[in-house]
Amino acid sequence: MVLSGAGDALGYRQGYWEFSCSGEAIHDDLEARGGLKKIIVNKKEWPVSDDTVMHLATADALVTKKTGDELYLEIAKRYIECMDDMDGRAPGGTSMTGVSLLNRLHPNGFRIPFSEDKGGCGAAMRAMCIGLLYPRPEELDSLIEVSVESGRMTHNNPTGYLGAVASALFTAYSIQGKPIKSWGKGLVDTLPDVMNYIKKVGVDVDENEEHWGYFSKQWTKYLEERGISDGEKEPQFPDKYGVKERDEFYESRSFSGWGGASGHDAPMIAYDALLGYDGTWEDLCSRAMFHGGDSDSTGVIAGACYGAMFGFEGVPTGNYRELEYRERLEKLANQLYTTSHSENPSVPLADSDDESHGPAQEEDTSQKEDQAVNERASNLD
Numbered sequence: 001m002v003l004s005g006a007g008d009a010l011g012y013r014q015g016y017w018e019f020s021c022s023g024e025a026i027h028d029d030l031e032a033r034g035g036l037k038k039i040i041v042n043k044k045e046w047p048v049s050d051d052t053v054m055h056l057a058t059a060d061a062l063v064t065k066k067t068g069d070e071l072y073l074e075i076a077k078r079y080i081e082c083m084d085d086m087d088g089r090a091p092g093g094t095s096m097t098g099v100s101l102l103n104r105l106h107p108n109g110f111r112i113p114f115s116e117d118k119g120g121c122g123a124a125m126r127a128m129c130i131g132l133l134y135p136r137p138e139e140l141d142s143l144i145e146v147s148v149e150s151g152r153m154t155h156n157n158p159t160g161y162l163g164a165v166a167s168a169l170f171t172a173y174s175i176q177g178k179p180i181k182s183w184g185k186g187l188v189d190t191l192p193d194v195m196n197y198i199k200k201v202g203v204d205v206d207e208n209e210e211h212w213g214y215f216s217k218q219w220t221k222y223l224e225e226r227g228i229s230d231g232e233k234e235p236q237f238p239d240k241y242g243v244k245e246r247d248e249f250y251e252s253r254s255f256s257g258w259g260g261a262s263g264h265d266a267p268m269i270a271y272d273a274l275l276g277y278d279g280t281w282e283d284l285c286s287r288a289m290f291h292g293g294d295s296d297s298t299g300v301i302a303g304a305c306y307g308a309m310f311g312f313e314g315v316p317t318g319n320y321r322e323l324e325y326r327e328r329l330e331k332l333a334n335q336l337y338t339t340s341h342s343e344n345p346s347v348p349l350a351d352s353d354d355e356s357h358g359p360a361q362e363e364d365t366s367q368k369e370d371q372a373v374n375e376r377a378s379n380l381d
Contacts, residue, residue: 001055001059001128001129001132001304001329001330001332001333002307002312002320002323002326002329002330002333003304003306003307003312003315003320004055004128004300004301004303004304004329005048005052005055005303005320005323005325006303006315006319006320006323007285007288007289007296007300007301007302007303007304007306008048008049008051008052008055008125008296008299008300008303009041009046009049009052009324010036010039010041010046010285010289010290010296010299010303010319011288011289011290011295011297011298011299011300012046012047012048012049012051012295012296012299014045014046014088015049015090017289017290017296018049018090018294018295018296019090020292020295021292022247022292023243023244023246023247023290023291023292024243024244024247024292025292026290026291026292026295027243027286027290030290035282036281036282036285036316036319037282037316037318038318039316039319040318040321040322041318041319041320041322041323042322042323042324043322043324046324047088047089048089048323048325049089049296050086050089050090050091050092050095051125051296051297051300052300052324052325052329053082053085053086054082054095054122054125054126055125055126055127055128055300056082056325056328056329056332057075057081057082057126058075058078058126058127058129058150059129059332059335059336060078061074061075061077061078062075062129062130062133062146062336063332063335063336063339065339069107069108069110071146072110072149072153073104073107073109073110075110075150075153076102076103076104076109076110076153077104079099079153079154080099080102080104083096083099092120092121092122094118094120094122094154094155094160095120095122095154095155097154098112098118098122098153098154098155099153099154101113102153110149110153111152111153111156111203112152112153112154112156113156114156114157114204114207114208115156115157116157116211117157118154118155118157119155119157119159119160119214119263119264120155120160120261120262120263121160121163121260121261121263121265121266121294121297122154122160123150123151123152123154123155123161123163123164123263124151124160124163124166124263124267124297124301125167125266125296125297125300125301126150126164127147127150127151127163127164127167127168128167128168128170128171128301128304128305129168129171129336130146130147130150130164130167130171131143131167131168131169131171131172131173131174131175131308132171132172132308132336132337132340133146133336133339133340134146134168134172135171135172135175135176135340136172136176136344137176138344139172139344140190140193141193141197143165143168143169143172144165144193144194144197145197146168147161147164147165147167147169148161148164148165148194148197148198150164151164151165151263155263157211157263158208158211158212158214158215159211159214159215159255159262159263160262160263161263162191162194162263162264163215163262163263163266163267164263165187165190165194166187166263166264166267166268167266167267167270167301167304169183169186169187169190170183170187170270170271170301170305171304171305171308174304174305174306174308175308175309177309179231180271180274180275181228181232181233181234181235181275182228182231183231183271184219184222184223184226184228184231185223185228185229185230185231186231187219188220188223191215191216195208195212214255214264215263215264218264218265218268219264219268222253222268222272226272226275228275235275235276241276243286243290246272246287247259247291247292247293249272250265250269250272250291250292250293251292251293253268253269254293258293258294259291259292259293259294259298260291260293260294260297260298261293261294261297266294266297266298266301269288269291269293269298270298270299270302270305272287273287273288273298273302274288274302274305274306280314281306281314281315281319284303284306285299287302288301288302288303289302289303
């Protein structure tokens, strides 16, 4: 939860980096500031964007332990309330419009009309905590249902809300210790289950079937290009895949020319970064947070997955120590863990098979401070 916020704040940089068209310009700016280890993320200079505000709203609703329609009305309520905290955070137009249509006082007030053009990343950027509440393979149905319903509260189009499924699922995979190279296949294999849920609920079924193909085709194409359609082979990257080349690739996978701005490519770019990074937080940020696209939305997802796998290991304390809303994020993380464990006390998570990319094990001068932060977080109510 904390590193999702850090990834958001770093990718956002008060809008300067989120709305930059050039990853090279962002890296030049970063170098001029002394590099990532010199960055002190704080509310004044590095605030979180709408991504974290809405992620907090999702988590606030989840920890109430409500279920079904009661939960979805609670999520709708939290989304409505969090709109009061959007000053200076560059909220997306689709999210704002969708929230304006919610009615927390009506039994079906969490539903909005289907739309042919609500395929943005707003649902994907706020769903990682769903994977924290339902991290086990046995809980896939719950993960799907809550991801879909929370996602289509603002993005009632499969390209949009399937991004929420991807973000939640990848976070759950992070906790399970599932090899990163298998995540993409896992997502594609899950899509039929999502459609079964859509049909079971019976809302906008025909419209969903008509617009279903784009997300699936884009992900299938991506997995083929990386050579990991089977989830077992090692990913294949171009010989030269630096900042400029990544910008070009990310843009080529977008539907609007803005890499990471849609429900299919925000989790895709985060996934691509996790597949290719060298195991260090710095390289992950270079790939997922510092590119010429919707860098906070890709950063919030990649940061969440890294944190779910490795905690604060290898992360400069300055990148999260003074993070805006850090205490809320920590408290919600502990509440999500407690809720998840209390609902399934006898169901263990899968052990890691050590095939995922790990953080650098180099000695860091901030190691003791990192340990203190972790201990503090673990002692929160």
